[in-house]
Amino acid sequence: MSGMISRLRAVRRRMHYARQIVGKLGGVHPRDCNICGYSGLFKASGLPPRFDxxxxxxxxxxxxxxxxxxxxxxxxxxxxxxxxxxxxxxVMRKVYSSLAASYLSADIAGFADRILNIEAIDLPDESWDVVVANHVLEHVDDRKALTEIQRILSPGGIAILSFPLALTFEQTYENPAVTTRPDRDLHFGQWDHIRYYGADAAERIAAAGFEVETFSATEPYVHRHATTRGCRDYIARKR
Ligand SMILES: [Zn+2]
Structure with a gap:
């Protein structure tokens, strides 16, 4: 009898937990979108959900x-x-293409303007002024990719780079024993990621021939625009 009561209590606790989550999926605090100007509640995204x-x-x-x-x-x-x-x-395609004199989107597959492999970019040396690669490097051989990005950038050109980051890891975490999808998900946070960047990320980028600056947001922008606390972008200028 007491076993059944404790199971019922556990079910009730889970229901309460689930209701709390569902109640926040449509937004918790009003925010301002700095890209499109929308003000109001933001939706949750991802699994587990990231609110707002x-x-x-x-x-x-x-x-x-x-x-x-x-x-x-x-x-x-x-x-x-x-x-x-x-x-x-x-959303970033719209932003960057509206600024550019010429704009090309590229991907290994899918609906980009051009199919390109970032590890062996089929484009001439010094042919682009800006390369944007958000959440790409953690999927690929980043030493090859960064060397290729450096090659196709014009002198003084910049690469805008971002990736998942654990700044409390002194060194970027790679593990050749981790090869299966479940293991990659467990170790690197997603089935198709092959490393988790740490505090040495800027050094890894610099090694390909870049001067590296970082950009981190502070308050009040973090809460106002619902950006990720601890998020950091890397701006790599070709030396
Ligand atoms: Zn917006």
Whole structure:
């Protein structure tokens, strides 16, 4: 009897937990989208859900709005440039293509303007001024990719790079024993990721011939625009 009561209590606790989650999926606190100007509740995104993550108007996520904070301050450096955008996120594609003199989106497969392998980019040396690769490097051989990005950038050109980051890891975590989808999900946070970047991320990028700056957002922008706390973008300038 007492076993049944404790099971019922456990079910009730889970129901209560589930109701709390469902109640927040449509938004917790009103936010302002710095990309499209929408103000109001944001939707949850991801599994497990990240509350207040997605702008219902332009569908931007936390990291897009984070990058846009940097972009607004550096529009001049991007305007009328040749911009190559890997794995283009629709909302950022609009932003970058509206600034560029020429814009090309690229991906290993799918609906980009051009099918390109970032580890062996089929484009001439020094042919682009800006390369954007958000959440790409953690999927690929980043040493090859960064060397290729450096090769196709014009002198002084910049790469805008972002990826999942655990800054408390002194070294980027790679593990050759982790090869299966479940293991990659467990170790790296997603089945198709092959590393988790740590505090040495800037050094890894610099090794390919870049000067590296980082961009992190602070308050009040983090809560106002619902960006991720601790999010960091890397701006790599070709040496
Ligand atoms: Zn928006």
């Amino acid at each position: 993550a997605e702008c219902p108007s332009c569908r931007s996520l936390e990291r897009h709005r984070h990058q846009y904070l940097w972009l607004k301050e550096h529009e001049g450096a991007l305007r009328n440039k040749r911009i190559l955008h890997f794995a283009p996120e629709p």
